[in-house]
Amino acid sequence: MGADHVARLTSRISGARVAVLNDYVTEKAEELAAGIPGCRAVADPLDAIADPDVDAVLLATPGPTHEKQLLACLEQRKPVLCEKPLTTDVETSLEVVRREAETGIRLIQVGFMRRFDDEYVQLKSLIDGGELGNPLVLHCVHRNPVVPAHFDSAMTVRDSLVHEVDVTRFLFGEEITDIQIVTPTPNSLAPEGLSDPQIAIMKTASGRHVDVELFVTTGVAYEVRTELVAEKGSAMIGLDVGLVRKAAPGIWGGTSTPSFKERFGRAYDAEVQRWVDAVRRGAETGDYTDGPGAWDGYAASAVCEAGVQALQSGQPVAVSLVDRASIPGA
Amino acid sequence: MGADHVARLTSRISGARVAVLNDYVTEKAEELAAGIPGCRAVADPLDAIADPDVDAVLLATPGPTHEKQLLACLEQRKPVLCEKPLTTDVETSLEVVRREAETGIRLIQVGFMRRFDDEYVQLKSLIDGGELGNPLVLHCVHRNPVVPAHFDSAMTVRDSLVHEVDVTRFLFGEEITDIQIVTPTPNSLAPEGLSDPQIAIMKTASGRHVDVELFVTTGVAYEVRTELVAEKGSAMIGLDVGLVRKAAPGIWGGTSTPSFKERFGRAYDAEVQRWVDAVRRGAETGDYTDGPGAWDGYAASAVCEAGVQALQSGQPVAVSLVDRASIPGA
Amino acid sequence: MGADHVARLTSRISGARVAVLNDYVTEKAEELAAGIPGCRAVADPLDAIADPDVDAVLLATPGPTHEKQLLACLEQRKPVLCEKPLTTDVETSLEVVRREAETGIRLIQVGFMRRFDDEYVQLKSLIDGGELGNPLVLHCVHRNPVVPAHFDSAMTVRDSLVHEVDVTRFLFGEEITDIQIVTPTPNSLAPEGLSDPQIAIMKTASGRHVDVELFVTTGVAYEVRTELVAEKGSAMIGLDVGLVRKAAPGIWGGTSTPSFKERFGRAYDAEVQRWVDAVRRGAETGDYTDGPGAWDGYAASAVCEAGVQALQSGQPVAVSLVDRASIPGA
């Protein structure tokens, strides 16, 4: 996860650079840092946090080390993005809340990344827009094809359910007050010591109902699905087809795309990013492109020009291209 | 489009910065440049291309100016990403091809961004993987809800069909040799002078068939769809549900998600980007977060801890949280 | 419901005819009977059951009358299809079971019609086929747009949940041993006295888990959905798209159609039924058809013949038809 975030900050995120790296395994941090201009490894996590070159901290260390490191960040007044969990128990989590509150500034963000997922964001704004009326029920499914060998029944709650806990709080904007866990006939293919699947049943402050199927040894696919049931309709995400709503009598369906900007926005980003990367490599490779070249532009022109003739005549028109081999280098 | 690319380079693309801006309307370039640190406007496009601060050129100028500007880029040996069309006619396009070939380096990339779209990339690798056998036919649909007032029948070919021309060449890896345009009963809601819809029928060098419905005044949605028909199956993209294939007897379906990295990769990017942006604004706002905070981490811990108890007891367990108001600033 | 069944037996079901009709409102039965050749109304339901012209009984009377009528059927040794519920309480239901068992023949069928629904039948055979391994969990949704004014919370259980009770027993082939009902925040649009939605949580003899959302005032649509989660995959029905399964890693999808018999079997039935009906009316109407006629056959021939020429020439071919008006009566 740490290495993933380093790659993200280095090549996909603008406005930040990785100045200092720390890892429990020092060699790993050093190796990684060596590949990043202006980056160095620091052996002690608290030294890394305190380093004057560090403006902000992205914490992807093991949960049990979070408390101490978060408090160090608070002391240094350094903003921190902390992968979940905040800490590994309620008391220390509450202590972190109190200590941040004492600083008077919001410095800690927790890595519940679903709040940034397009479909959850759509679902949230569908709720907030009021079109579906008061939300009443959430049905959630959280399935993993496989989990590591040491995974046990409590980890299903702490590592998997925790996401639906945050999703519930995010979507409903209120606290969860009651929880019950049902353990049905276990999957005979699950490892010893893991009761799988589990069904969590939660109630929120205002009385809304949430159920979550947690099934982490399906052998099939990663599947995270949330269905909202509200007074005037329902909507589901995670069904491999975008948000599907059932809100007006007579029709069910998804959202259609208003323009090419929505449809191809990400393709434009990818195109420009890959071009920028190719240009930076170009002096070395002699190729400053990573995509369609001038010949492709020429060939497209030739077909379109023939197309315009065909439009006028209504007859088939042959496309004529010069022989590509006649232009060495094209 | 130019402003879009500036925003992209400034805030979503890593490894590049906008040093020089040019626009036909000088004031527009100046205003835009003023908002970007280290960026300035240059009045003449050829001066901008020649500017020593410019390493590479992103050309989003009107088509008729492309030829001259592309040749300037070649002369200056500056890599250029040129929005389509390469130039507005076949002869000048070919001239550009020849002139680039003479430089001996690949400097020109053309902005056919569909080659970077996830679904087209998936379709391309499905073809190249050979699973579906030899591709035989493409059915394409290209629909716009509305077009500008000056749009005419030839623009349907030059501005819309051109994308499917490139898609065909990209997917099939060969040239198009014949084209025919059918103009059926026109949409009575289309503007005067625009024959809409049009059906383009194309043949490739090896004899494959491509048909394209071009309908630019649907009033409904932006809809770009491509169905590939091959010897051993077919696959469709653009149906609002990802790539759908029909390849094995007995089942149709889409691709399921193997892990959270595929499912939530973009959410992680968005999360980190928004956090980086919040941190940079933090000194001003006193808030270095843009997402779930410490309280959210604490509340999730509390629910999960109650969940672990519920798992053990099988009974409903109440979740206890301290009163948030008792911690000013939390 | 009774009138529906009469229409069904009279016009869509072969091998049975309606000989005797009974209704609490005698006039209604008489009116209905008058429209059916060889059918008469009988005022007393027990007389109707005992009538020597009656070979078998279809019971669509109110639930509270079922016990007495079922026992009469058993006494008369007449087969009976009884709309649910069997009787309105457990004791009398059990008594009916005992009395039928004493006859030594199976005479009573209960109207749980979902067992005959294509999608449930497919789901059942998917389970029985063993492809998905041991079934573990069912998630059910049962939504009505609206219910009659007198509907109360207990009716949700007795009239709606009862279907999922039978579906569970049908799919899992075992009894239900425990049930819990959660009543979340109620829909403010539901009538006084109706707690809606309700969530039923059931456990079966072998420990499988079933949850059912019952929501009978959605205002949107009739929606009955069942998702099966098994050791090796999951499958969902009722999603407006047929059975969708997720069983092999890498793909999700539905069942594709092997041949025209599966695709158009029902169309053939409808075609022949409507033709039979038209023929029976023909002496009166002078029209023995209800569908495409000879001209349609001729026109299709003419197009196909032109098509065969077009196949040979590769060129567009005009289709020539005689002027239909030149053949009076065609």
Place this chain on the structure above:
Amino acid sequence: MGADHVARLTSRISGARVAVLNDYVTEKAEELAAGIPGCRAVADPLDAIADPDVDAVLLATPGPTHEKQLLACLEQRKPVLCEKPLTTDVETSLEVVRREAETGIRLIQVGFMRRFDDEYVQLKSLIDGGELGNPLVLHCVHRNPVVPAHFDSAMTVRDSLVHEVDVTRFLFGEEITDIQIVTPTPNSLAPEGLSDPQIAIMKTASGRHVDVELFVTTGVAYEVRTELVAEKGSAMIGLDVGLVRKAAPGIWGGTSTPSFKERFGRAYDAEVQRWVDAVRRGAETGDYTDGPGAWDGYAASAVCEAGVQALQSGQPVAVSLVDRASIPGA
């Protein structure tokens, strides 16, 4: 096809019975007739048509025999449902049209069964309802996994395309005036002599465009799809998900189900038909049921009664059933 229709008339269609059977292979007709009460085989097709026991004729004989048999039906004034083609060439088809017109009554119906398919009927009423405005274009796909060994290129037109010819005429309500056939790179897996796929391009009287992909050796599935493009929206059928429309800006989707009658109407038909069949077999089998029995009704009652208690208490309630084995015969 003939045997299929016999089974249909005998067991699924009400209001008709098979009185006389004819087949080129006399033994086949005799064997089939033996299994149907009151039915006999007649060796000569014209004798069968003339038979006084025959009120109406269902013609599923080979195409080349249709002309003579249809004329015999007309002469006898017997209604006839004739499987396509009407006759095997345009001249004889026209002759049949003329001869029927001379009788002054409509006696001939042609077996274009798609007009009776739910999805085509929906598409037709969507067009006729005017919601989508003037229809402009049809895109059709007609795919078979495999065809018989003797299938040749012209049969693709005569046997496959003929359905889309009728669909076009049915949906648009006008004649087809022009046709063109494109034969792209052939499927290398198709048999010698069969050019497959073929693309048919048709124009209707008012200028509408229709294209049809005919691909009869896909090896995958039977797939018949029709997309209508109209002035104010588009709709597609045959996509394994019912009719999907794209008509209002912002949403795409299918039709949701208003009530249980639409959702389970066919299940009711199947239930009652199977019960009728079981009752007729009952004297022999001692079992007058084919579906859930009294025990199932009792078990459902018991669960619902416990459910009502659970509703009141909010706690899990155990369901108690008597031991089924204690009631021999239950």
